[in-house]
Amino acid sequence: xxxxxxxxxxxxSVLTGSGEADKPLLKKLRASPRGATPETLLGxxxxxxxxxxxxxxxxDHPGLRAVLGGEAFEAxxxxxxxxxxxxxxxxxxxxxxxxxxxxxxxxxxxxARAVSMAxxxxxxxxxxxxxxETPLAVQALAEYPPNDWPLLAFDFDPSLTLLELAAGTIAxxxxxxxxxxxxxxxxxxxxxxxxxxxxxxxxxxxxxRQLEPDEYVALCEARAGHAFGDICQMTAFQQSGEIxxxxxxxxxSSWFQDGMIIGVRVGGDDQSSNTPSxx
Amino acid sequence: xxxxAPLGYGLGLRPVYYDExxxxxxxxxxFEIISENYMLAGGKPLAMxxxxxxxxxxxMHGVSLSLASTDPLNFDYLRQLKALAERVEPAWxxxxxxxxxxxxxxxxxxLPIPYTRESLAHIVERIQRVQDFLKRxxxxxxxxxxxxxxxxxxxxxxxxxxxxxxxxxxLLLDVNNVFVSSFNHGFDPVAFIDGVPAERVVQFHMAGxxxxxxxxxxxxxxxxxxxxxxxxxxxxxxxxxxxxxxxRDDNYPPFSELLDELQHMRxxxxxxxxxxxxxxx
Numbered sequence: 001x002x003x004x005x006x007x008x009x010x011x012x013s014v015l016t017g018s019g020e021a022d023k024p025l026l027k028k029l030r031a032s033p034r035g036a037t038p039e040t041l042l043g044x045x046x047x048x049x050x051x052x053x054x055x056x057x058x059x060d061h062p063g064l065r066a067v068l069g070g071e072a073f074e075a076x077x078x079x080x081x082x083x084x085x086x087x088x089x090x091x092x093x094x095x096x097x098x099x100x101x102x103x104x105x106x107x108x109x110x111x112a113r114a115v116s117m118a119x120x121x122x123x124x125x126x127x128x129x130x131x132x133e134t135p136l137a138v139q140a141l142a143e144y145p146p147n148d149w150p151l152l153a154f155d156f157d158p159s160l161t162l163l164e165l166a167a168g169t170i171a172x173x174x175x176x177x178x179x180x181x182x183x184x185x186x187x188x189x190x191x192x193x194x195x196x197x198x199x200x201x202x203x204x205x206x207x208x209r210q211l212e213p214d215e216y217v218a219l220c221e222a223r224a225g226h227a228f229g230d231i232c233q234m235t236a237f238q239q240s241g242e243i244x245x246x247x248x249x250x251x252x253s254s255w256f257q258d259g260m261i262i263g264v265r266v267g268g269d270d271q272s273s274n275t276p277s278x279x
Numbered sequence: 280x281x282x283x284a285p286l287g288y289g290l291g292l293r294p295v296y297y298d299e300x301x302x303x304x305x306x307x308x309x310f311e312i313i314s315e316n317y318m319l320a321g322g323k324p325l326a327m328x329x330x331x332x333x334x335x336x337x338x339m340h341g342v343s344l345s346l347a348s349t350d351p352l353n354f355d356y357l358r359q360l361k362a363l364a365e366r367v368e369p370a371w372x373x374x375x376x377x378x379x380x381x382x383x384x385x386x387x388x389x390l391p392i393p394y395t396r397e398s399l400a401h402i403v404e405r406i407q408r409v410q411d412f413l414k415r416x417x418x419x420x421x422x423x424x425x426x427x428x429x430x431x432x433x434x435x436x437x438x439x440x441x442x443x444x445x446x447x448x449x450l451l452l453d454v455n456n457v458f459v460s461s462f463n464h465g466f467d468p469v470a471f472i473d474g475v476p477a478e479r480v481v482q483f484h485m486a487g488x489x490x491x492x493x494x495x496x497x498x499x500x501x502x503x504x505x506x507x508x509x510x511x512x513x514x515x516x517x518x519x520x521x522x523x524x525x526x527r528d529d530n531y532p533p534f535s536e537l538l539d540e541l542q543h544m545r546x547x548x549x550x551x552x553x554x555x556x557x558x559x560x
Binding site: 014015041048049128129204 | 315316318319320321322323324325326343345347348349353356378379380381382383384385386387388390392393395397398401425426427428429430431462463464465492493494496
């Protein structure tokens with residue numbers, strides 16, 4: 001048998017687990033001098049494969065396990081391993097596809113609370129090893145004269161992800177990762193209510209913060225490159241009932257304080273201008 | 280044979296020990312990293328590695344090069360590996376006599392091959408291409424295996440010897456893997472060690488494994504057992520001054536226990552050195 005054919009056969013056996021498909025491969029195995037059956041020895045690879053991948057998912061998704069319960073979580077992992085074999089040499093990225101898998105899969109796509117938790121936990125993992133940047137202090141704004149402020153736009157840390165989640169996701173996550181988690185976590189109630197969350201990295205650790213709806217809109221717009229003045233004019237932000245410039249300034253201050261902002265420039269979407277107008 | 284200088288006694292760098300290493304700067308000569316754990320855009324793993332690299336030599340050890348796979352070489356992976364090597368400046372880069380998947384799938388395991396002339400020609404050609412790309416000699420490790428194949432045309436050590444000589448690569452002799460595979464397949468582990476080209480061996484791995492009575496599994500979750508320490512003595516006698524280290528990947532003990540295992544390794548080597556000195560006198 002050619003090496004390529006052998007490897008196809010062996011891989012198929014690992015992917016599908018023990019069964020009829022193993023027979024051609026079992027004929028190729030030498031007998032164990034210790035009395036182990038060929039099925040047992042092949043099983044080291046078959047069970048090791050599933051245990052390893054399941055462990056990757058479990059490590060990244062404690063909240064998802066908590067809201068689904070152990071049995072359903074294991075069923076999800078089995079489905080995911082069966083239907084989405086790993087294709088990245090780096091095991092770190094095996095779990096990245098889980099939320100998309102859940103949204104595509106008829107069994108899981110209607111469970112908004114579970115999909116929501118999976119999205120949040122993926123963002124936490126992605127933030128952990130996103131590219132390094134240096135956050136700016138709010139004092140960076142002092143370089144710009146007040147006349148420039150409506151034109152200021154901001155660059156955000158690459159670890160930042162903004163999420164619209166099922167209401168209650170963060171409370172469920174907090175309970176799941178607490179030092180003494182309850183046996184069963186209350187899943188977010190099934191409803192159309194949502195909550196808004198920012199996930200990013202601070203001092204080498206993933207961080208998250210719930211956002212008010214107006215701050216979520218402002219942060220989405222700011223990250224899209226829109227200038228401070230333009231965001232103030234946006235209908236969604238105006239509808240928050242606050243005095244837009246003051247509320248936005250408050251948000252901006254907290255983004256600096258949280259270490260989310262890595263660059264300031266004049267000119268909104270036009271990134272060619274990046275110096276104060278007085279310079 | 281031109282080889283990198285021996286580094287002494289090392290440990291596998293694992294995140295669970297970052298704080299202890301950075302706070303106590305333990306008396307360890309070098310660390311080995313799992314390359315894939317640092318092939319990332321940024322964040323804590325790379326930051327910790329940079330800090331530890333400032334004080335210790337580093338060796339890069341990969342698990343996903345898939346040298347024996349019949350899939351095309353993954354040059355995206357190789358470019359990332361090379362970029363990490365440029366950052367870390369490792370003493371050397373290693374991976375395994377194994378494959379991890381075909382048809383674009385990766386099983387995240389070190390899978391066995393039949394030791395045939397076809398497999399040999401295939402892995403030799405791939406090691407040569409990897410060495411050309413990385414512009415350095417690769418260090419290749421014998422893996423633990425649980426099955427062996429009726430199609431094999433030579434023993435594992437004959438395969439490893441010819442692979443190393445034809446590809447002109449260096450070798451990482453995993454003493455625990457020799458023991459585990461010898462138990463599972465019924466070959467003589469001493470003959471294996473005597474059969475590999477000692478002049479190409481630059482590193483020893485030592486680790487623990489799980490005894491399932493009819494077979495043993497390379498789990499890296501136990502202390503090194505007595506039989507593997509005995510085999511280490513033989514490997515040391517045969518290969519001489521080679522960098523040696525302990526791997527631990529699960530069931531993590533207090534850091535001091537790993538330092539004790541390294542001390543045990545040093546004590547064995549000191550005794551062997553004294554024996555050599557006495558017999559030379």
